Amino acid sequence: MIRLDTTGPTPAEPPLEGATAVPHSHSPDSDATVPYVALDRVGLSYDGTEVFRGVSLPLYRGAVTALVGPSGSGKSSLLTCINRLYELHPGARMSGTITVGGEDIHGAGADPVRLRRRVGMIFQKPNPFPMSIRRNLSLPLSEHRLPRAEWSARIEEALTAAALWDEVKDRLDHPAQALSGGQQQRLCIARALILEPEVLLLDEPCSALDPLATEAIEQLVMGLKCCYTMLMVTHNLAQARRVADQVGVLWGQGQPGELVEFGPTAQLFDDPQHPVTVAFMQRERA
């Protein structure tokens, strides 16, 4: 079942805005005291060129972690480490360890296909397949051999969870690419949710969208917060402040990126410690 505020088994309490402590400490859920996803000194290189290095980052269930930083600092690349999508590039090498739900993603018996079912990803540019809306959603189900009898229920559930059902329920067999950009992005979220993942990676999900569609996606992300472990790359500091519980700053200009600062949202915005963060915040505000 796709977990939502209303239907989720044990929804974690949303962390309080402006809390000084790390968000998970407020949660009654014992799961949430340990990071669900943990990156330990992770680095990535393409064909020998290091993109970032030494990134350690805890991601908690029921929290949104925002990753900000200048473009080219390796934010997208960092996301692709968590679902091993970087392996699509033959020259890419990852170092360090990542655990998802306590399991090393490169450990013995680990399988990228199983990992990617648990870790959904939303891309910067909406990328529905050039097929009907229904087919976009049923394709992952059939690829993973889920019983056909469940398909239509799951499709409705996923579209509802992505706040798209009412808009498309009468035209499920229309081409997905006829949808607006915002609808396409929500379809992509539905497509990720339909596999019932535990983790969602969002790579600047709003950067190709207009303000209204952006707001809809932000609402959606907040609504999904309770039940997923989410890591969202964003360019928009105001958005990070609105949506995220904790924020990391990935910085690298002309040299491999590093996580220069990481902490609860309020602390990072009100009292940034690292000079680079201070400068970045100021530049982005201007």
Next chain:
Amino acid sequence: MSRPLADKWFRWGLLASAALSGAVVVLVVLFLLVASWPALADLGPGRYLTDTRWYPSGGLWGMSAMIVGTLLSTLGAVLLAAPLGILSAVFCHYYAPARMATLYRRLVELLAGIPSVVYGLWGLVVLVPIIARWHPPGTSLLAAILVLTLMILPTVALVADSALGQLPGSQVAGAYALGLSRAGVIWRIAVPAARRALATGTLLATARAIGETMAVLMVCGGVVNLPTSLFEPIRTLTANIALEMSYAEGLHRSSLFVTGLVLVLAVVTLVTVADRLGEEPTGG
């Protein structure tokens, strides 16, 4: 079957298809070699050039008349088709209004799509009698050249068209700004800048002309003859294969395969040179 296993089989399947597709050309050359081996071993390549006549049942293997026939018909067709093809491309880019250019391109594509037997039929029924009225017998080197010209013209025209289309607009605008006339811009700037692509197109067209069989066979007369004028009948190497393959035996048959081998070598060389030319940047 489990998913990883299915994926493994799938990859092997793709690899096998690719390998088999790549192996076809090896197979073709191999069997040509095997079938032409008796003639190459018994007669040696020299006899085909030194023997005075082509008379296989009498032990004479001279192919020079047919080689000359192939070369002359190809040369004539390329000499006509290359300028016409370039003019066609120039017309589409610098003369014709958009709609007329589209219409004209369609016409050139139509020309490219007509099967070679249909050209042959037209040549035989329409062109040959016209030439015959002027200079009998009509089936001749000239007829072969004209039919071939029509067939290879689209190759030059389409390559030239895309080459002219890729020229940076600023170059052309700059030339106009220097006060050059339209013809000046075309012949001093645009065509020289596209010369590599034009050479590529011409080489590809040459390759096509050398390898063409049916249309030429139908209008050339089929007589093994060293032509002294455009109006004499000829026989090309390809026509020779088509005419004699059905009854040839032994060394004769093997010799036809030698011809095939030579044709492959010639055409592949031309295509390779054309590809090399095409890969390097245009202009410069």
Next chain:
Amino acid sequence: MANLLAAQGGRPLRDGLADLATWLGVTLVAGSALWVVADVIWHGVGAVNWGFVTTAPQDAGRAGGISTILVATFLVLLVCMTAALPLGLGAAMYLSEYGRGPMGRWVRRSLDVLAGVPSIVFGLFGAVFFVQVLGLGFSILAGGLTLACMVLPILIRTTEMAFSGLPQEYRAGAAALGFGPSGILLRVLLPAAAPGLVAGLILGVGRALAETAVLIFTSGYVDRMPDSLLDSGRVLSLHIFDLSMNVPGGDHNAYGAAVVLLLILLVINGIGGWLSRRWIGRGIVAS
């Protein structure tokens, strides 16, 4: 100063000549193209009627129609495409997804060479390999398979282009959903590339239909109704050739067959264009 004036005086004349040459050349080309087509239609349309396409040739083709020829043509095409399509599709997928290594380079290179081989040489190859070595004899099977070798390069090239032209986002998107290589290729990329595949198929069928030289020594001349794929069968283009070259008084029916051949090519190309437009129109293709 005098030189400058002279140059300017010469220029309009030269420009005028260049313009004239262009118009003349283009008129010549367009005129010839129209001449060929008009001639074939003019002479051939009278021969074509329902009876012509439904009766068998009689009196060496002078009389009767082309029904057996059409059947043989269809069967040869069927064999050709049945062999070439799966092979070509597999090879194209390999080249577009895994073709950057030495193996891919070798396959591409071989296909380039194969594309340059003259069709009469394919005929020679087929006459030895399929007819003799594989023992298929003069048959529709031998002809179709030889033809498959010939259309393979064009089929693979267009198909590969259709695949590699797809946005990288489809691959990443599917992989992120846990699709394996076969899932990505067969379930996502294959349907997305369908219009390009159809275009390639059409090109291949067109090439195969127009081909004559390949089939003279492979599928043969017999104009009876073929009983099986191991029977000899005469294709349409070869029928045109034979009627006009070897059968005195066969011109009329040769023209009729030529009109039918051009019509079939026209219809096939039309269907191809219509299919891709329909796909694009339904928004199934990213535009």
